[in-house]
Amino acid sequence: MAVHEVLAAVLQVRAGSLQVLLWQRALAPDAGRWSLPGGKLRPDEDVETSIRRQLAEKVDVRQLTHVEQLAVFSAPDRVPGARVVATAFLGLVPCDVDPALPEDTAWHPVEALPETAFDHDVIVPRARDRLRAKLSYTNLGFALAGPEFTVSTLRELYSAALGYKVSATNLQRVLSRRGLLEPTGSTAPPGPSGGRPAALFRFTARGLQVTDPFAVFRPPAHNRPARSARWP
Amino acid sequence: MAVHEVLAAVLQVRAGSLQVLLWQRALAPDAGRWSLPGGKLRPDEDVETSIRRQLAEKVDVRQLTHVEQLAVFSAPDRVPGARVVATAFLGLVPCDVDPALPEDTAWHPVEALPETAFDHDVIVPRARDRLRAKLSYTNLGFALAGPEFTVSTLRELYSAALGYKVSATNLQRVLSRRGLLEPTGSTAPPGPSGGRPAALFRFTARGLQVTDPFAVFRPPAHNRPARSARWP
C-alpha cells in the first residue's frame, strides 16, 4: 500500500555537454531545489507508459528516442511524509530537437548539478553511467544523434556523453565495422573557413541493439555465428 | 496506492546445470503452478532488505552471495485481482551449500521451467541473462563458487551458467590476468583414476567488481590508469 511514482533522468547533449532536464520545486518539501520530472503511477498504466505520459504532459517532451528502466528507489524515508517508492528511468532526446519547456524547467549539465530534491542526485549519475556503458556495447548512439549527421558531429556527441575525447577516425571505423553506420550518399557543406565537405551518415537501425555482448568468454568459434549477428 | 511485492530468481549451479528456486502454489490464483519466492514489501524496509528477509523466512536461503535488482514489472493486469507492482531480483547461491527447503519448494533447471505463475516465466530468463553478461565483465563468478575451488570446478560452474563449454586453460588465464584469482597454495587430492592433483584457488575479492567496463571506446591512454584499476 505504498504510493508508487515514476521519475526520469532525461538526457541530451547540449552545447557540448551532457545535460539533464530538471524542474524547480515551488512548494515544500524541498522548495527551491531541483527535481526530476515524473509523478504518480496511475492504476491503469505500467511504469513505462506512465513516465512517457508524464514527460509529454508536464514538460512537453515527446521526442524521446530511448527510454529504459534504471532501478527502484525504495528507502522508507527517501521522501518526507508518507512513503513513496520510485521507479527511475533513463530517457534520451536527440540533439536535433529543442523541446519547449515550462517556466520552471531547465537543462543542467550532469557534471554540475544544482541542489536537488530528495534522492534525485543519486539517480542522475546512474543514468549517465548507464548511457556511457551502453554507448560502448550497443547502438545507443542513435538516440543521441539526429536522423543524419557527419562523423564530426557524432564525435562531439560521444565525447560529451562519455566525458572524454573520442577520435573521429576510430569512431567511424568501429561503428562501420559493426554495421551500425551507413552513408546516406550526400554531403554536408563545409564551414566558412573551408575544408572538405563531410559525408552524411545515418544509423542502420534505430531501436536498441546489443552489438558487442561479451567482453570475454565468447562461445567456442564453431557454434558462434559470424560477426554481424552475434550471440545471443 | 498499489501493493508492491518483491520477487527473486535465486540461481545456483546444481548437477551441472543452472537452476532456479521455485515454490508450487497451493491456492488460487494459478494453483499448481510454480512461483518465484517473495512477498509484500513492508512499510519499514527497502526492497533489498525485504527480499533478503523473505528469502530467509520462507525458503530458508540465507547464504546469498549476491543480490541485485533486475527490473520492475508493472503491467496493470500482471496478476488477477487488485494491482500488484513487483520489483524482481537476481539472487545467487554458491555451489557448496544446499539449503534446507520447505515441502513445496524445489530447484528447476532454468532451461526447462515448469508451468509458472503470472509473469514469472519472463523474470527467470532475465535473471539468467544478467548473470551471463556479468560473468564476462565482472568478478561475479565468486558468487557461484565456494571459498576454494579447482579450475576444473570453476570451469563447470561457468559452463553451466553460460550454457556452453568454457576452456579451463583460458578461464584460468583470463581471470588470473585480471587479478581475480589467486592460488591458496594447497592442492586437491586427485580422483580415483589418478591424475595430477589440482591447485586450489580463491577469488581475491568477494564483492562485485567491474573488471572490464568498456568493450570499446576506452578513454585515451594518457589519462587512463593501468590495467589493474580500470576506469571509472
Next chain:
DNA sequence: CCAAAAGTGTTGGAGTTACACCCATGG
C-alpha cells in the same frame, strides 16, 4: 597555392582463442 577540415593507410599492441606440449599422480 595555402589553410582547414575530412577521410584513409598502416603499424603496433592488448587481449583472447586454440592447440600442442609438459607435469604429477594412481594403478
Next chain:
DNA sequence: CCATGGGTGTAACTCCAACACTTTTGG
C-alpha cells in the same frame, strides 16, 4: 610405465589506438 587429469608455452587472430598521410574544399 601408462593412462588420466592438471597446467604451461606459444602461435595466430581479432580488434582497437595512434598517427602519418592523402583528399577536397574555400579564400
